[in-house]
Amino acid sequence: MPEGHTVHRVTRQFVRSLAGQVIAASSPQGRFVEGAAQIDGLQLTDARAIGKLMFLGFEHDRWIQVHLGLFGMWKFAGDILLFDFPAGPVKTSSRVKQSREFLQWPNPDAHLSRGRKRSDPTGSRHVSRWRVSEEEAPPRSTSDDAPEGFPPEPVGAVRLRLLGSSVVADLHGPSKCEALDSEGVEALAAKLGPDPLFDDGPAAEARVLEVVRREPTPIGVLLMDQTVIAGIGNVYRAELLFRARLNPHTPGREVPEEKVHQLWLDWSKLLGVGVETGQMFTMEEVDDPSRRKPVTRREDMRFWVFHREGLPCHVCKTDIIAEQIGGRTVYWCPACQA
Numbered sequence: 453m454p455e456g457h458t459v460h461r462v463t464r465q466f467v468r469s470l471a472g473q474v475i476a477a478s479s480p481q482g483r484f485v486e487g488a489a490q491i492d493g494l495q496l497t498d499a500r501a502i503g504k505l506m507f508l509g510f511e512h513d514r515w516i517q518v519h520l521g522l523f524g525m526w527k528f529a530g531d532i533l534l535f536d537f538p539a540g541p542v543k544t545s546s547r548v549k550q551s552r553e554f555l556q557w558p559n560p561d562a563h564l565s566r567g568r569k570r571s572d573p574t575g576s577r578h579v580s581r582w583r584v585s586e587e588e589a590p591p592r593s594t595s596d597d598a599p600e601g602f603p604p605e606p607v608g609a610v611r612l613r614l615l616g617s618s619v620v621a622d623l624h625g626p627s628k629c630e631a632l633d634s635e636g637v638e639a640l641a642a643k644l645g646p647d648p649l650f651d652d653g654p655a656a657e658a659r660v661l662e663v664v665r666r667e668p669t670p671i672g673v674l675l676m677d678q679t680v681i682a683g684i685g686n687v688y689r690a691e692l693l694f695r696a697r698l699n700p701h702t703p704g705r706e707v708p709e710e711k712v713h714q715l716w717l718d719w720s721k722l723l724g725v726g727v728e729t730g731q732m733f734t735m736e737e738v739d740d741p742s743r744r745k746p747v748t749r750r751e752d753m754r755f756w757v758f759h760r761e762g763l764p765c766h767v768c769k770t771d772i773i774a775e776q777i778g779g780r781t782v783y784w785c786p787a788c789q790a
């Protein structure tokens with residue numbers, strides 16, 4: 453299941469590639485024909501992520517809400533600018549009110565890397581591809597291959613195709629894809645807890661603190677509850693708890709205020725690095741950008757505890773354990789997180 457950083461990255465790719473354009477929307481697979489018809493021919497005016505939900509706003513108060521779920525995937529193709537995404541928060545006064553502010557990111561051009569934006573004299577277009585699901589595939593340029601036509605034919609079961617002037621985004625297998633108006637968006641957004649990259653910092657943190665500190669529910673469950681904090685999935689949950697040296701079973705109301713504060717700040721930091729790099733860095737790389745390499749190394753060396761059951765803790769050598777909490781497996785060190 454994609455965690456919050458992935459959804460923010462996809463959203464930023466929409467802003468970068470399709471914002472302000474008139475979109476040809478269709479459902480090649482046929483399962484979202486009516487929804488696609490509602491936005492077909494309209495300008496994309498907004499794209500925002502709150503936790504794991506993405507909202508795309510169009511003219512005339514039309515919105516599409518997408519939750520990728522376990523198997524969902526976006527595939528972008530066309531003249532995609534390949535770049536590191538700015539990690540800064542979105543500035544907004546409202547979760548729903550459409551605003552031009554959303555089309556502007558902090559210094560976007562400073563983050564451009566070599567976008568392969570070129571056409572050859574015959575008019576055929578060099579297509580780059582970028583695929584995002586639970587794991588993100590590196591952007592791939594096909595400019596060395598034979599030129600492809602644009603737009604490329606849909607491949608597989610494409611629930612929703614959003615076609616702009618030079619980029620197409622195909623949605624495959626989402627757990628949710630629905631057409632809404634702003635009232636519908638408002639209702640969904642209201643159910644979500646704060647997202648550090650979307651909501652105002654102090655107020656958001658205060659809300660998290662209030663909820664966590666009144667709940668008898670284990671903190672390991674609360675962190676995954678999207679109504680408490682939006683965007684944390686199973687990997688970040690385990691790693692955040694280890695970094696805070698917190699036992700996942702600790703009831704929310706017994707977690708010291710200072711620890712809740714620390715968890716919120718830490719999540720803000722990890723999420724920002726995740727958005728910037730596309731990688732879930734949780735170890736030394738978080739504070740040392742020079743160590744943030746694309747991760748190909750073994751998973752058991754990549755995280756503090758996630759997927760490390762039975763292996764020695766990186767800190768104290770005690771075996772990491774795995775157990776079910778709140779229906780999902782949590783990994784933790786019984787010594788460090790006693």
Ligand SMILES: [Zn+2]
Pocket residue numbers: 765766767768769770785786787788789
């Ligand atoms: Zn340990």
